[in-house]
Amino acid sequence: MADAPEAPDKSGSRIREMFSQIADRYDFMNHFLSLGTDVYWRARAVRFWQPRVSGPALDVCTGTGDVALALWRHDRGGRQVWGTDFTHPMVRLAARKARRRTRQAERWRRPLPIFLTADTLRLPFPDDAFALVCVAFGIRNVEATEAALAEMTRVCRPGGCVGVLEFAVPTWPPWKQIYLAYFRHVLPRLGQLLARNRSQAYHYLPSSVAVYPQREDFCRLMESAGLTNVRFRPLTGGVAVMYRGEKPSA
Numbered sequence: 001m002a003d004a005p006e007a008p009d010k011s012g013s014r015i016r017e018m019f020s021q022i023a024d025r026y027d028f029m030n031h032f033l034s035l036g037t038d039v040y041w042r043a044r045a046v047r048f049w050q051p052r053v054s055g056p057a058l059d060v061c062t063g064t065g066d067v068a069l070a071l072w073r074h075d076r077g078g079r080q081v082w083g084t085d086f087t088h089p090m091v092r093l094a095a096r097k098a099r100r101r102t103r104q105a106e107r108w109r110r111p112l113p114i115f116l117t118a119d120t121l122r123l124p125f126p127d128d129a130f131a132l133v134c135v136a137f138g139i140r141n142v143e144a145t146e147a148a149l150a151e152m153t154r155v156c157r158p159g160g161c162v163g164v165l166e167f168a169v170p171t172w173p174p175w176k177q178i179y180l181a182y183f184r185h186v187l188p189r190l191g192q193l194l195a196r197n198r199s200q201a202y203h204y205l206p207s208s209v210a211v212y213p214q215r216e217d218f219c220r221l222m223e224s225a226g227l228t229n230v231r232f233r234p235l236t237g238g239v240a241v242m243y244r245g246e247k248p249s250a
């Protein structure tokens with residue numbers, strides 16, 4: 001495979017179709033292909049993104065809701081958590097997972113997360129509505145990264161946090177080479193097999209990561225969206241990176 005793969009097609013209709021096709025196997029595939037590390041990454045990110053101000057939290061591109069549910073579990077203050085995604089079958093699964101936690105929610109006296117079908121580029125919320133606005137493994141799939149960051153910043157309240165968790169390519173050898181061999185050659189075949197050949201999603205994954213801004217480059221995009229105190233932390237040798245920035249107080 002060439003070192004500089006072509007930018008993949010990220011039109012909204014294509015992305016929605018792709019995730020609709022794999023929705024019912026998405027959680028299994030995530031846990032299997034990452035050997036369960038994705039659960040640890042989300043838990044770490046939720047702690048890294050803790051906002052300094054109070055208020056509700058929003059997880060955009062929520063998929064089957066794992067980050068929204070991690071926020072809900074982690075937060076002892078009982079803040080309302082929302083999750084949005086434009087692929088309806090993913091949102092349906094997220095809502096089902098939340099309903100299964102009804103008893104726990106009653107015991108903990110916490111409101112269950114609310115899931116809505118919505119485009120990250122046109123969030124149906126007023127300005128400054130959330131203390132935390134986050135996205136995990138989703139912003140790379142949105143057609144326009146800068147516009148998505150701007151929209152997330154718009155609905156974040158001053159002093160609040162905008163958080164991102166995203167795949168990256170490790171920088172140090174030989175881990176970089178081992179990882180790239182798995183990511184480019186093993187993962188797409190395994191994904192295709194286990195997702196029962198329904199989609200090109202696991203071919204799309206490595207190509208979308210390879211051409212996506214990472215680390216300092218991604219921090220610059222967050223700063224351009226108006227965020228300050230932007231920083232990042234690599235996870236698992238740089239396979240994933242968590243970012244956070246703050247919306248300046250007025």
Ligand SMILES: C[S@@+](CC[C@H](N)C(=O)[O-])C[C@H]1O[C@@H](n2cnc3c(N)ncnc32)[C@H](O)[C@@H]1O
Nearest residue numbers: 061062063085086087119120136137138141142
């Ligand atoms: C790889 S999944 C990530 C799901 C989840 N955040 C997680 O941690 O597993 C990417 C999700 O982004 C959603 N997505 C992509 N572009 C979107 C957009 N413009 N608006 C809303 N959701 C979008 C897809 O529907 C998909 O569910």
